[in-house]
Amino acid sequence: MARHLAAAAAAMMAIAGINGVQAQDYPARTVTVIVPFAAGGPADITGRIVADIFSRHLGQKFVVENVGGAGGTTGTIRAARAAPDGYTILSGHLGTNALAPAFYPNLGYDPLKDFEAIGLTAEYPELLVARKDFPANNLKEFIAYAKANPEKLNVGHAGLGSVSYIGCLLLHSAIGIKPTMIPFTGTAPVLNAMLSGQVDYECDPVLGTLSQIQAGNVKALAVAAKKRSPLLPDVPTSHEQGLPEFDIAPFYAVFVPAGTPQAIVDKLADALSKGLNEEAVQKRLADLGAESIEQGRRGPKALGEFVKSETARLMPILKAAAAK
Secondary structure: OHHHHHHHHHHHHHHHHHHHHHHHHOOOOOEEEEEOOOOOOHHHHHHHHHHHHHHHHHOOOEEEEEOOOHHHHHHHHHHHOOOOOOOEEEEEEHHHHHHHHHOOOOOOOOOOOOEEEEEEEEEOOEEEEEEOOOOOOOHHHHHHHHHHOHHHOEEEEOOOOOHHHHHHHHHHHHHOOOOEEEEOOOHHHHHHHHHOOOOOEEEEEHHHHHHHHHOOOEEEEEEOOOOOOOOOOOOOEOOOOOOOOOOOOOEEEEEEEOOOOHHHHHHHHHHHHHHHHOHHHHHHHHHOOOEOOOHHHOOHHHHHHHHHHHHHHHHHHHHHHHHO
């Protein structure tokens, strides 16, 4: 018995030693950063900022792979099932890593159990954007038109459970309407559909439609936040326009498969935090409409707690809205 226990202990020590060497040498080859949405949208841009930070601070290639579909859950499942060795990481967000269970009963992964948190990257307040010729120019007019014509409305989103879906579901719940919601593989395709008149509006972080708003090709009706966006200072908030229930700034964050050695988790978290401290990175994120992330909110523990709190805040509302 003692011999067996000694052998088991020796095996565990050997594995720990191997993991320690792996962590010390990490990364020794190219790392895949899964972005679970199509190229061109907020999730993709944020994921590429993350990959660049890791590449510069860890001295190895971090390559973005876009794996879109099913509101981001297709790519997230792939990340959850990857080997927990640090060579596949996920640049996920509020939908994929907190609220997806509200929309997918047979999700294929558990956001809390199947991932280790690395760090919070950014928060992007959402924006209600309509096609250029939509018959409303502010949130009050939008609400009046939507209530009178819910069956005429077509809403574009990046898939069930995506932040664009979640944002508009909160909007619809607050107003009391249930228009037709049309899924796409990402918010970039949604924007193209809105530009061509196939959909009437969408809810998406500011950066996704900013250039088209500035060009006058679509119109912004409300920022879903308490304060206005510095990028669109003339666009009133939902709070200013009398609909505080429409308040959402989805988080974007980095995760690895559960079971990844703690030393690798710490190494990635440290590199991410160092990158977010860089003035050039802060400016780039601010230019994209992101709210700054304080040092104390960035690490694995803070992100894990934040995911749980956002899930507790939003899940009941979304489940009720989805059920209707």
